[in-house]
């Protein structure tokens with residue numbers, strides 16, 4: 001498919017104009033970054049794995065009636081998506097204490113939370129994506145009160161689906177981040193799920209051993225990131241069961 005001009009390059013993905021108005025091609029790079037891009041590396045195969053994993057999850061969410069930006073996967077690296085106006089917030093859902101939450105409240109990683117907690121962070125790398133309150137969001141006009149309700153509902157629906165999906169393959173969904181976008185259609189405006197959902201944006205722990213199968217493997221130097229992501233893909237049936245941990249490589 002002919003690729004239009006580059007419209008945006010992020011840390012892990014690049015966006016190109018799509019073949020029709022209102023569409024975009026989302027290209028998954030092999031670049032990995034952590035700690036606001038202070039730690040960087042290129043990891044062969046990561047982009048292809050995230051493309052496949054995000055497709056699997058977005059299609060599943062679409063099937064239970066949650067609107068997403070995903071249209072179809074084009075190849076091992078790219079997917080066709082609907083163009084949206086991204087809400088400048090990262091929505092985080094936590095089931096178990098970890099990462100910044102554990103640090104902020106001095107709660108040991110792995111402590112189950114009494115209920116899922118939804119947090120909003122401002123999408124601003126220069127500021128380090130600070131946690132923001134509903135007051136901030138409304139006063140600064142980052143989203144309306146109705147949109148805040150919708151974002152919470154979308155986040156909790158994704159949590160229910162994803163926690164169940166992962167439970168079925170022996171994985172605990174500790175936390176995850178989503179982004180949503182505004183879609184304008186026939187004079188109507190609605191929020192739909194955008195960006196990606198992959199082990200780059202989730203914490204996934206093996207249910208039995210607590211082995212990390214997500215980006216913490218890279219952040220904390222715990223071994224091979226592609227081995228961890230391939231393990232998730234194998235358990236979901238996206239990669240064949242008999243694929244050796246570090247190969248064969250996904251081809252373009």
Ligand code: UDP
Nearest residue numbers: 092098099100101175176177200201202203
């Ligand atoms: N997360 C993300 N992108 C970000 C920040 C967080 O995908 O810019 C994900 C992260 O992978 C984890 C969840 O959101 O699954 C919660 O992250 P946390 O706030 O604990 O931040 P961290 O400890 O990763 O800095």
